[in-house]
Amino acid sequence: MLSDWRTVDGIKYPYKQVYQLNGRNVIETSVEDVNVNPPLGADVFAIPEPYRAGAPKMAAYGKVPYQWVLRRPFIGTLLDSDAVLYDPQASSGLRLADVAPGVSHVQGGSHNSLIVEMDKFLVVFDAPIGEAQSKWTMDAASKKYPGKPFKYVVLTHHHMDHSSGIRIYAAAGATVVVGQGNADFFKKVLTSPDSLGADSPKKKINPNVVEVAGSYIITDGKRDVGAYLIENPHAAGYLMGYVHDVKLGFVTDLWSPGRDPLPPRLNPGLAAVVNGVKNWNLEPERFAGGHGSTGSFPDLLKVAAATN
Ligand SMILES: [Zn+2]
Incomplete structure (x- = not known):
């Protein structure tokens, strides 16, 4: 929406x-200063040789990754490459990091998920980016x-960068567990046609979506894996994950341990993690993040104590 048009050197320009x-x-x-056709050196638009040499080839028809390339700057996770899952200049690719017995953290990309092994099945927290990352994870x-x-x-939570890979899990029969107020949206996501030809399911499915208004425990009799609804400033109907026997929590976008150093005082996201743990009487030693790696919960409690 363009407004505050002002005349600059004979042309109209929107300052707002x-x-x-x-x-x-x-x-x-809000634009402060406009220069029309300022003099620029002839070399300003020359592409430096290292970039020219490393430039990606034209994508094949139907495999165009640009939707994610455009989404990334919008959500604040720009990759200066056409890669969808990770930055090839900074990472050698996705990898499973063993963070506890039978618990693997998908790291190496910009967005992580957490796999928890049960006696006969697996639980995964978050399905980031899209089908390609879910396929890799599976x-x-x-x-x-x-x-x-x-x-x-x-x-x-429902943000597209952490949920766009759910369709292939649901198509394979997984139950989708979401926070309060999210079920209708995800039923729609899971039953919509695949109009771009890129996503599962190819056939219509009848997805099993569970909406959690408090807590939800998945158990095999030995290991309890919980999803806990918490108050937070980031998204409505937000679930914190917790693997009870190994005292490991999982949060996304409220705390990104290993990526963002702890500040001297709690910010609203970190405070939501601390309060969520307290309200649900959990006893985490560590948290794994939807971004970053893992971090010490006692260290976060020290920040909470310093905050007052
Ligand atoms: Zn988010």
Whole structure:
């Protein structure tokens, strides 16, 4: 939405620029100074040789990754490459990190998930980016935990970058566990046609979606894996994950341990983690994150104590 048009060197230019999504302002830009056709050196637009040499080839028809390339700057996780899952300049690819017995953290990309092994099946927290990352995760899990299918996929929250890979899990029969108020949206996601030809299911499925208004425990009689609804400033209907026997929590976007150093005082996201643990009487030693790696919960409690 362009406004505040002013005349500069004989042309009209909008000094106020608002980007709206579904009628909501998401980016507001106020321009202070406009120079029309300022003199620029001839070499300004020359592409340096290292970039020219490393430039990706044209994508094949139907395999165009640009939707994610465009989404990334919008959500603040720009990759300066056409890679969808990880930055090839900074990472050698996705990998499973063993963070506890029978618990694997998918790391190496910009977005993580957490796989928990049960007696006959697997639970995964979050399904980030899209089908490609879910496929990688399912392949890696089938090698690491052979014969155990994903029976549950638990979403911490509805944001597209952490949930867009759920369709392939649901198509394979997994129950989708979401926070309060999210079920209708995800039923719609899971039953919508695959109009871009990129996502499962190819056939219509009748998805099993569980909406959690308090807590939800998945158990095999030995290991309890919980999803706990918590108050937070990031998303409505947010679930915190917790693997009881190994005292490991899982949160996304509220705390990104290993990526973001702990601040001297709690910010609203970190406070939500501390309060959620307290309200549900959990006793975590560590948290794994939907971004980053793992971090010490006692260290976070020290920050909480310093905050007062
Ligand atoms: Zn988010």
